[in-house]
Amino acid sequence: MSNDEIIYRQMLNAIVEHQLPPGARLPEDRLSEAFGVSRTGIRKVLQRLALEHFVVIEKNKGAHVNRPNEAEASEVLDSRILIEPQLIPALLNHWNAAHSDRFRTMVAEEKQAEKNNQLADSIQLTARFHYELATLAGNKVLADFVQQLCYRSSLILAAYGTRGSVGCECGDHSELLDLLDQGHADKAQHWMSHHLKHIKSSLILDSKPEENIDFQKLFGR
Amino acid sequence: MSNDEIIYRQMLNAIVEHQLPPGARLPEDRLSEAFGVSRTGIRKVLQRLALEHFVVIEKNKGAHVNRPNEAEASEVLDSRILIEPQLIPALLNHWNAAHSDRFRTMVAEEKQAEKNNQLADSIQLTARFHYELATLAGNKVLADFVQQLCYRSSLILAAYGTRGSVGCECGDHSELLDLLDQGHADKAQHWMSHHLKHIKSSLILDSKPEENIDFQKLFGR
DNA sequence: TAGAAAGACATCGTATACAATAATTAGGAA
DNA sequence: TTCCTAATTATTGTATACGATGTCTTTCTA
Numbered sequence: 001m002s003n004d005e006i007i008y009r010q011m012l013n014a015i016v017e018h019q020l021p022p023g024a025r026l027p028e029d030r031l032s033e034a035f036g037v038s039r040t041g042i043r044k045v046l047q048r049l050a051l052e053h054f055v056v057i058e059k060n061k062g063a064h065v066n067r068p069n070e071a072e073a074s075e076v077l078d079s080r081i082l083i084e085p086q087l088i089p090a091l092l093n094h095w096n097a098a099h100s101d102r103f104r105t106m107v108a109e110e111k112q113a114e115k116n117n118q119l120a121d122s123i124q125l126t127a128r129f130h131y132e133l134a135t136l137a138g139n140k141v142l143a144d145f146v147q148q149l150c151y152r153s154s155l156i157l158a159a160y161g162t163r164g165s166v167g168c169e170c171g172d173h174s175e176l177l178d179l180l181d182q183g184h185a186d187k188a189q190h191w192m193s194h195h196l197k198h199i200k201s202s203l204i205l206d207s208k209p210e211e212n213i214d215f216q217k218l219f220g221r
Numbered sequence: 222m223s224n225d226e227i228i229y230r231q232m233l234n235a236i237v238e239h240q241l242p243p244g245a246r247l248p249e250d251r252l253s254e255a256f257g258v259s260r261t262g263i264r265k266v267l268q269r270l271a272l273e274h275f276v277v278i279e280k281n282k283g284a285h286v287n288r289p290n291e292a293e294a295s296e297v298l299d300s301r302i303l304i305e306p307q308l309i310p311a312l313l314n315h316w317n318a319a320h321s322d323r324f325r326t327m328v329a330e331e332k333q334a335e336k337n338n339q340l341a342d343s344i345q346l347t348a349r350f351h352y353e354l355a356t357l358a359g360n361k362v363l364a365d366f367v368q369q370l371c372y373r374s375s376l377i378l379a380a381y382g383t384r385g386s387v388g389c390e391c392g393d394h395s396e397l398l399d400l401l402d403q404g405h406a407d408k409a410q411h412w413m414s415h416h417l418k419h420i421k422s423s424l425i426l427d428s429k430p431e432e433n434i435d436f437q438k439l440f441g442r
Numbered sequence: 443t444a445g446a447a448a449g450a451c452a453t454c455g456t457a458t459a460c461a462a463t464a465a466t467t468a469g470g471a472a
Numbered sequence: 473t474t475c476c477t478a479a480t481t482a483t484t485g486t487a488t489a490c491g492a493t494g495t496c497t498t499t500c501t502a
């Protein structure tokens with residue numbers, strides 16, 4: 001793997017694992033000395049992360065971790081609700097016992113990580129579950145998009161998630177695996193849709209003031 | 222608009238309009254003198270185009286316009302077939318006479334461009350039709366993805382399209398507008414699905430040899 | 443003391459320089 | 473001639489330099 005790629009992954013991981021929280025500033029020279037490369041390489045990575053909506057670059061002001069607004073949060077989840085259930089039928093065409101085992105192992109790790117309060121692992125495993133499921137549908141273009149949406153979801157949870165909503169997100173993925181093992185396409189699709197809608201509804205999206213606070217209303221008489 | 226953005230758009234346009242055909246090499250210093258900026262700015266644009274799959278960058282070998290393989294071509298079209306029809310219901314919620322007029326004007330321009338053999342305009346207008354339709358569904362995340370897929374489709378047509386398949390792609394978009402005006406969600410969805418499947422089936426995807434030619438089989442005795 | 447202006451500092455945008463790698467050409471031996 | 477090797481050229485990868493912009497601090501005045 002190339003050097004850039006390594007830096008990219010480390011930064012992306014730090015962001016989706018909430019070690020770099022939404023809004024965190026990302027000064028180029030600080031990062032360049034941390035990674036031991038020049039600003040050139042860092043800028044390349046930051047620009048990529050910006051295109052993927054993980055960071056925001058403001059001209060002459062630098063980069064910071066994206067803090068998705070409510071519209072973006074809503075749209076990312078809606079996109080997943082539209083796409084992921086639709087992948088189930090294609091996915092079931094390739095589904096077999098070996099896959100089932102692999103995913104059940106993943107779910108076990110998820111539960112373990114959650115039990116041990118390993119937030120970072122828990123987040124990564126949850127995203128991987130959805131991504132690898134999407135991959136099995138056989139369309140790499142869509143699977144990559146789903147992966148990006150999963151990572152963005154993690155950022156959204158950092159900004160709008162309720163306490164423990166990562167664990168909540170996990171729901172119980174093994175239920176889905178049961179449905180897949182039984183070959184129930186409809187039920188599996190429905191489960192996925194419900195699962196994602198549940199995550200969306202667990203977000204606190206209603207009017208975080210954040211900016212443009214009405215001080216008159218707040219303090220005025 | 223920033224300077225990079227202008228260069229980006231010019232290059233993207235040149236690619237989707239088939240002025241830079243699939244496989245065309247894109248040497249940095251040639252581009253930098255053409256645009257009157259240093260290689261730094263060009264590299265930034267090339268890297269963005271690479272992330273969006275319009276160009277391919279090979280380490281130490283430079284960039285060239287992407288020549289999508291058959292799998293990619295198939296997957297891009299399948300993605301559109303999965304997503305675009307699904308946007309129709311949300312779109313219809315906002316549909317009104319003003320929108321209808323705007324899109325009908327666009328279709329008229331399409332036909333005009335096609336008649337005059339203005340390939341570039343024709344391609345751009347077709348993509349815009351699909352993108353702006355997607356935008357009306359109200360989900361910017363999905364609309365941007367659809368836009369990218371539309372542009373990639375143009376690249377795919379350059380590689381696998383039959384003679385005149387751009388005009389073919391246009392089909393007759395006004396038919397869709399009629400269905401939308403009448404509020405027939407189901408029929409509009411079906412039309413869109415059929416439309417995209419038609420485009421896909423018009424591609425010549427069966428086994429372009431291109432590489433790994435079996436010379437033994439071809440010339441051996 | 444509060445506010446504004448000016449300077450110092452930090453940070454980014456862009457160009458350039460040099461090293462590393464690949465492609466090409468030229469030269470020599472079989 | 474044909475093939476292989478070596479030198480040259482072209483092109484990219486990465487670091488650095490410098491000017492531009494924004495931010496912060498200090499100082500002065502009302």
